[in-house]
Amino acid sequence: MTELYKIHYPLDNNTYKATDQVLVMGYFDGVHKGHQAVIRAAKERADELGLPLAVLTYTPYPGVVFEKQSLPWHDLTPLDEKVALLGKLGVDRVYCLNLTSRLSALEPENFVEQVLLPLQAKVVAAGYDHLYGRPADKANMAHLSGYAQGRFEVLTVGKKTLAGDETAEKVASRDIRAALADGDLDFANASLGRAHRTTGIVVHGDARGRTLGFPTINVWTPELETLPALGIYVVRVQIAGQTVQGMASIGRNVTFEANRPVTVEINLLDFNQAVYGEPVKVDWLQYLRGEVAFDSVDDLVAQLERDREDTREYFKKN
Template identity: 70%
Template sequence: MTELYQIHYPLDNNSLQARPQVLAMGFFDGVHLGHQAVIQAAKEQADRLGLPLAVLTYTPYPGLVFEKQALPWRALTPLKQKVELLEELGVDRVYVLNLTSALAALSPEQFVDQVLMPLQAKAVVAGFDHLYGRREEQADMAHLAEYAKGRFIVEAVSKTTLVNQDVKVASRNIRQKLAEGDADFVKESLGRPHQTSGYVVHGDARGRTLGFPTINIWTSEEESLPGIGVYVVSVEIAGKRVLGMASIGRNVTFEKGRPVTVEINLFDFSKEVYGEFVKVDWLHYLRGEVAFSGAEALVEQLKKDREDSLKYFEEN
């Protein structure tokens, strides 16, 4: 099981419990294909050197520390999910370094001497564009060997692009496409479907009267939901994996000005599951939210949505 350490600058050697190790560093939000390439390169270094593999990541998101945010920032992968994904990639330890003004004031050389060296890094691996050190003199991976002074191996991993596209795999691009509802782009960039989690809560129970009963999901504000629309989904619930279709929207057919809700119609599932914790994989965007003339028109569209969802599952 991956060990998790929450650490703060200046570093306390007792809380680090560090030993010689290979260190992959980055924010790793999404643990997308580019991040996976970094972890794989670090894993190969760790195997070659016979050392554990550790990840150095940060909290909170750097943009929250350095810039005023116009909108609330939400993670593609909250810390718990990020650690789980890193564990699947063979990471032995995750160090979560609190990103503070004091840490951000370090020069690149000080960052190496006062952060990387106490972590006993014998090799440091990161994406080619990873930056460290205070803003006015931030350094990239091309300069890390200069500051390492032969004390550890340095490896920079080149950018990852989508197959048949000259599009860099990047968390910022994924967030933008997720907000636009492009679940297929997100899935290709992550190497898996985007996943959110939450609890089944009570809704209006209107779907039941329409012949399309739904579970309503309360999702934490720290998670990133896709943009408003109707999606094909796969849901892990009550120990089962169930297929279905989901609506993220304001239920505009029946009432305007409602808050955004997540409602999922599960196929071949009829249990009462209030309070259950669920994980939702967002597989494919079907359509946008529409204000229908009434319940009859909505039901006809829901029938088509179900057909389109089942067709997607047959083809995929």
Template identity: 70%
Template structure:
């Protein structure tokens, strides 16, 4: 089982949780295929040396410390989901280091001395574009062996490309694809569908009157939802995995300027599940949100959406 340690700089030189280990470092938002290549390389070295595999990651998102960012910030994988995914890759320990101005101002030499060595890294593994040190004079992985000065080994994992393309797999590009509903591209980069969590809450109960009852999902603010639209989804709920179609939108047919909500029509499911925690796998974009002129037009479109969703599952 993967153990999460939330830590803060300065680290105690007698840091109790540390022991000699292989350390992979990065923010790892999304734990996409590029990140997975880093973890797999670190795992290979940890197994060869008979050492635990640890990950050094950060919170909050580094961009929030270095620059002004649009708020609220949405991660592809909040820390709990990130730890779970890293655990599936064989990571024993995750150190989530609170990224503050003090930590971000450390020189590369001090970062090595006061973080990596305190964590007893014997091998440090990171992607080719990983940076450390203050914004004005950040150091890259090519210089880490110099700063390590023989006290630990360094392995750099080269750029991982999107299948069939030349672009590197990147969290920023995944966020853009997600916002635009390009879910196949998101899945190709992550190596799995994008997943969000939430809790079933009460809505307007309007779907029942239309013949398409929905569960309304409250999604934590720090999670990244796809853009407004209608989607094919798979939902883990009440111990079951259920297929369905989801709407992210404002219900503009009935009222303008409503808050964005997540409503899911589950196929072959008829239970009262208020308060249940759910996970949603976002599989395929069907269409954008439309303000229909009549309820009858909306119902006709929902029939088409359901048929298209069922066809998607038949073909996939």
């Protein structure tokens, strides 16, 4: 079980556990293929040295501290999901450091002295473009060995691309986020190395789907999580101790009324249980089509029939 420690600068050693360890730095939003490459390299070194593997991550997203945000921030992976994914990669401990103005004002050499050394890092690893402060030309990985002064080893991992071509763009959380905003699950999921996941709670809706022959669960999704674009999707849902296939709608139900709020409704295949209040995990597998305002209820039902067949066909093939 991966241990999670929520810590604040200045560090109080009564709030966290630290032993000699390999420490990986990064925000790791999405724990995508680039992040996985960094973690695996650090894990290999930890195993060679017989040391535990730890991750130093942050909250909130660094951009919130360093610059004005034009839109609300949405994470690809909330902290609990991030910790679970890191655990699957062999991480023993996660330190989630509250990123504040005071911390961000640290000179990089002071970050080493007041954060990395108290965490008893014997090896500090990160991606080639990771920054541990400002300005970028002083707080980059190229300078870290100088600040370490031989007190810990520095492991820098090069960029990861989808095609393995060094001339291509690196796998990046911002590109995954942009792909999701466009409904491009193929790119997003390929970059993540798994299906994009959101969580939520089953809540009451209008119950209109039941009258149409397509009963749905309505999912309240936490505000900070990243939903794909409006549209119809193939999904896999973990609910009430079961994994269920389904088709999901992210939309405003524009056939019935304009300017409605965005909702997430999922028609679970071969499932008929009352599950209000149940927590769910939704894996977004494939984009089927965009949201459409139909001329009649009959036209809507006909399309939903086609969507359900397409969903069943997806699971037959996959």
